Amino acid sequence: MSILSTGAQVGIRHQAWWWVAEDGAPPVVPGFVHSSFNPLVAAVADRCLGEHYGKPPEPPSDRGRTGLVLVTRGGDRASAEHVRQTVAGGGRLGPLFFFQSVPNSILGYLAARWGLGGPVLCISPTGSPVADGIAEAAVLMSDGDADEVLLIVAEQAGSEGDDGTDCAHALLLGRPAEPAPAGDRVQYPEGRTA
Amino acid sequence: MASIGIAGLAVTSALGRGCAAQLSAVLAGAAAFSPVSRFDTGNRRVTVAATLPDVASLPVELAVAVADACTEAGLGRPERSSTPLFLAVHGHPDVPGQAIGLAEAAGLAGVARIYTAACVSASSAVAAAASLISRGELDRAVIAAGYLVEPDQYALFDAGKALAGDGVARPFSRDRQGLLLGDGVAALVLESARSAARRNHSPIGWLAGWGRAGDAHHPCQPAPDGRGLARAIGSALARAGVAAEQLGYVNANATGTPMSDAAEAAALAEALGPVAARVPVSSTKSMHGHALEASGLLELVITVLSLAEGKLGVNANYLGPDPDCPLDLIVDGPRQLAAPYALSLNSAFGGANTALLVRAA
Numbered sequence: 111m112s113i114l115s116t117g118a119q120v121g122i123r124h125q126a127w128w129w130v131a132e133d134g135a136p137p138v139v140p141g142f143v144h145s146s147f148n149p150l151v152a153a154v155a156d157r158c159l160g161e162h163y164g165k166p167p168e169p170p171s172d173r174g175r176t177g178l179v180l181v182t183r184g185g186d187r188a189s190a191e192h193v194r195q196t197v198a199g200g201g202r203l204g205p206l207f208f209f210q211s212v213p214n215s216i217l218g219y220l221a222a223r224w225g226l227g228g229p230v231l232c233i234s235p236t237g238s239p240v241a242d243g244i245a246e247a248a249v250l251m252s253d254g255d256a257d258e259v260l261l262i263v264a265e266q267a268g269s270e271g272d273d274g275t276d277c278a279h280a281l282l283l284g285r286p287a288e289p290a291p292a293g294d295r296v297q298y299p300e301g302r303t304a
Numbered sequence: 305m306a307s308i309g310i311a312g313l314a315v316t317s318a319l320g321r322g323c324a325a326q327l328s329a330v331l332a333g334a335a336a337f338s339p340v341s342r343f344d345t346g347n348r349r350v351t352v353a354a355t356l357p358d359v360a361s362l363p364v365e366l367a368v369a370v371a372d373a374c375t376e377a378g379l380g381r382p383e384r385s386s387t388p389l390f391l392a393v394h395g396h397p398d399v400p401g402q403a404i405g406l407a408e409a410a411g412l413a414g415v416a417r418i419y420t421a422a423c424v425s426a427s428s429a430v431a432a433a434a435s436l437i438s439r440g441e442l443d444r445a446v447i448a449a450g451y452l453v454e455p456d457q458y459a460l461f462d463a464g465k466a467l468a469g470d471g472v473a474r475p476f477s478r479d480r481q482g483l484l485l486g487d488g489v490a491a492l493v494l495e496s497a498r499s500a501a502r503r504n505h506s507p508i509g510w511l512a513g514w515g516r517a518g519d520a521h522h523p524c525q526p527a528p529d530g531r532g533l534a535r536a537i538g539s540a541l542a543r544a545g546v547a548a549e550q551l552g553y554v555n556a557n558a559t560g561t562p563m564s565d566a567a568e569a570a571a572l573a574e575a576l577g578p579v580a581a582r583v584p585v586s587s588t589k590s591m592h593g594h595a596l597e598a599s600g601l602l603e604l605v606i607t608v609l610s611l612a613e614g615k616l617g618v619n620a621n622y623l624g625p626d627p628d629c630p631l632d633l634i635v636d637g638p639r640q641l642a643a644p645y646a647l648s649l650n651s652a653f654g655g656a657n658t659a660l661l662v663r664a665a
Contacts, residue, residue: 141523174520178654185395185420190456197459200347208464209524211457212422213395214654218523221655227532229516230656231428234399234418246417246432253435255516255539 119248121286123258126158130267131275139219143206145188148216150278151180151264155220158280159260166224177228177256178217181235181243181263185213188266220260228256239263240279247283258284307544308434309500309507310662311444312377312493314369315605317592318354318486326592327609330617331638335591337471337484343455350467353453354486354593362393363402365489366450370410373446373491378505381411387493388416388442390429392449392597394457395420412446420597423557423652424516425449427600427660430492431514437496444495449598453485457596461485468560473594474621475558475587476565476629483559486593488602509608512546512645512661515539519655526564526651530571533557533657537575537647540659544645548579552643553616555607557651558587559594564651566628571657573630584642586619586634600650604660607648611664614641 128136128150135146136153159166189207196203209215213232221230229250235242240263247259264278315322318336319329329336336354345351359365374384389407393399403415417432419425426449433445451457461467461483468474468482500507517539519532526533541548554572558565572580588606595602610616615638622635641664648660 178518182395182420183400184397187397190396193456193460197455200344202347203459203463205464208460208466209653211460211464212653213420214422214424214652214656215523216654218519218521218654218656221518221520222522225520227518227520227535229428230421230424230518230652230654231419231516232395232421232425234395234420236400236403236415236418242417249432249435250516252439253431253514253543 120244120283123282123284124158124162125281128154128278142210145186146276147186147266150276151216151262154278154280155262158282159224162282174227175257176226177250177259178226178230179243179246179259179261180213180217180232181239183234184265307510307512308437309495309497310509310608311495311505311507312373313605314372315490317488317602318356319592323609326606330588330591330606331615333618333620335620348462350462352471353484355453356487362450362452366406366448367409369489369491370448373493377493384411386413387444387446388413390417390433390445390447392419392425392429394597423596423599424650424656424658425597427650427658430660433494434511434514437494443499446493448491449601450489451596451598452487472621473560473590475560475590475619476633477622478624478626480560482561483594486595488595488598490601490605507665509611509665510663512663513540513544515659517657521655524653526567528567530567532655533571533651534574536657536659540661544661546645548576550643550645551583552641553646554583554585555603555648556585556587557649559589569629569631581630582632584616584634584639585631586617588617590620604648607646608662611646
């Protein structure tokens with residue numbers, strides 16, 4: 111691990127998982143093609159938000175200060191490999207691959223669908239993906255740029271340490287009911303504190 | 305007010321290597337675009353980008369930038385060993401390992417976070433590091449970011465018809481046709497005022513505020529009313545306790561994309577009110593191109609250099625006004641800085657927006 115204990119300032123309001131081996135392939139998301147990565151992110155987010163809030167608001171509203179943080183090491187491996195092979199072969203790419211070329215795009219889809227107007231961030235984990243994501247969410251909430259954060263951790267099969275199936279975990283984070291003690295410090299692998 | 309010292313910086317782009325090269329180019333309005341020779345563009349609509357000749361690999365360029373920024377900040381081995389790295393690059397499974405290697409080579413404490421959030425990656429890294437410093441959780445941080453024009457992203461932007469068909473980046477201009485990509489590698493040392501004073505080190509400038517917000521609008525199009533960027537600007541100003549009238553410059557995100565530039569102008573109007581029409585604005589992307597994940601740091605460094613010089617860079621390649629962008633653009637030559645604060649703005653796919661507020665030392 112390389113982070114941090116500021117997660118103590120964060121409470122978990124709800125969490126959900128999507129394991130393709132148990133839950134099946136995630137539903138297709140309009141405008142996203144070729145890869146299971148973006149549908150996986152959308153499915154686990156919809157499950158988490160849906161179980162906590164019910165249906166998406168019509169029109170989207172109410173949660174204007176909910177941020178989105180996606181933690182993924184491999185990202186959309188299938189699309190990246192398709193792009194690499196096509197370009198190396200001198201071919202042309204379809205325009206949809208541009209629109210889904212960064213993981214921000216599926217977060218933008220979710221933000222529009224659920225009315226989430228907080229910060230939009232993607233990070234690659236330096237240690238525990240959930241710990242990294244909670245730490246980033248804590249920074250956003252401590253700064254006042256978000257009141258709550260939907261944290262999503264997602265990896266496609268083939269990622270280091272996976273069990274051979276796509277999997278994702280979503281956590282809706284908010285401030286804890288009781289304030290955590292102040293004074294937490296960023297911590298590093300060797301136990302040093304900054 | 306939570307001012308964080310900018311203790312050292314380093315930068316490379318197609319405008320040249322080092323701070324002096326960036327500053328002289330943006331003040332002269334000298335764009336660095338040329339036909340791409342780094343890889344084959346024979347199958348692409350557009351064949352132009354801002355690339356630096358004889359550039360090394362991205363890990364090597366990042367290592368040079370981090371070392372130079374630490375040296376300029378006067379960080380010796382003891383200071384580096386307690387300073388973490390915040391890195392902003394395009395996501396790839398190899399990135400965490402590369403980040404660890406970069407931190408180890410520079411003698412840094414470790415990797416605090418890796419941002420892969422497209423065109424707000426670097427600015428988000430700056431905001432997070434500043435937040436931790438302002439709350440006393442860190443004394444200082446090194447933020448590094450890099451993108452070098454390469455064939456895969458180039459092909460994707462070409463396929464999406466995002467690149468300027470006329471081969472010229474014209475932010476906020478009438479008849480603008482899109483963006484052009486460009487190299488960018490930068491590193492910055494942020495430090496608390498108390499830590500800098502303890503080392504008797506004088507900052508180059510101050511990071512006074514930061515804000516981030518989302519549009520909640522579309523996977524890859526900005527909200528036409530610029531609402532997310534407006535809230536990010538408002539957050540940065542409020543955090544610093546700075547009024548819009550104290551702004552002397554905006555280094556805009558503007559890429560030269562018709563819809564995005566108009567949305568940014570709407571955001572400035574919403575956030576700044578009447579000041580939006582009279583604060584000097586330019587987009588230095590008109591000269592160094594869009595450095596994607598590194599754009600936020602490259603443009604922040606240029607903004608800090610401009611404040612330190614007291615002169616503001618040009619919005620190059622301007623053909624004439626667009627009624628959807630009613631701004632005071634710097635088009636005829638560099639301007640003198642007339643008020644102390646500047647904003648550096650960035651937006652990305654997903655409706656992500658950031659605002660960084662700086663002032664000269």
